[in-house]
Amino acid sequence: MSPGRPFPAAAVDLLACPVCAAPLEPLPGDAGLRCTAGHAFDRARQGHVTLLPPGRSPATGDSAQMVADRVAFLGSGAFAGISRALGDAVLVGEEPPATLLDLGGGTGHHLAAVLDRLPDATGIVLDASRYAARRAAAVSPRVLAVVADAWARLPVRDAAVDRVLGVFAPRNGPETARVLRPGGRLVVVTPAGDHLAELVGPLDLLRVDPDKEARLSGALEPHLAPLATTAHRELLELSHAAVGTLVGMGPHARHLVPAELAAAVGGLPEPVRVTVSVQISSWAPTV
C-alpha cells in the first residue's frame, strides 16, 4: 500500500538516525528513511515513521481510545484558545520560525494550528503513541509524524530546530537544548492551579501539582533559561459528551473506572462551565 503523501523535505532534513545519529534521507518513493550508514526505518502505511533503536519500544503511549477522545475533543475547537496563545508565543521574535518540533505532540492538532500562521514553516510531531502518530501524519502536508521516545535521545540533529513545543507533554531539557539552533526557543504550555477546576472535585481528577513551576524549572535548567511567561484563561461551556472526551484524552483517564466516570459526569449541570487556565513559557538554550 502507498505510504501516502510525500515527506516534507525540510522536516526530513531535521532528523537523525536513532542508532548512529547520522543524517537521514528518504528511501525511494518515500517508503521510509535511511541513514548514511545503512540503518533503515520503514514508513507505516498511515504515513508515520518509527525512529527507535532496534528492539526498543517507547515507554508509554496513549491508547487508541485516548487518541479517539483527543481527536473528538480538540476537533470541537474547545482548546482553540490554547492553540492561539501557543502560536502567539511561537511567533515572538524578529524572524518567523521555519522549523518546529512538537515533543509529545499527540495528534498534531496544536502544531497544525500554529503552522496555519506560518505558511513557509515545516514541523515534526514526535510522540510515543502510534495511534496519535497515525493522526498526526494526516494533519498537514507540512507535518512529519515520528514515533519515538521523548525521554530518550531524540532522533533529531544538533542545533537544527527553530522552535520546540511542549503542550501538556514530557520535558527533556538536555535534549531540547541540543536540538535547538542558536537563537531558537522552547515554548511550553502547562496547566495552572485552577485548570479544569470545576471538574477536578466532582470527577476525582488528578490535581495540578502545586510545585509544578518548580518541577518545570528543575526539568529544564540549567540547559535552558526562562525568557517570558504569559497566562491564558477562559471559561468554556461543555456538554457532558465533551467532558467525557476531555477527561478521556488526558492522564486523568488511567485511574478512573468508565462507569463511575460516566455517572459522575451525569451528575454535572449541562452545559457545565469549565475554566481553562494555562501558562505559556518561553525558554532559550544556555549554550
Ligand SMILES: [Zn+2]
Ligand atoms: Zn544510522
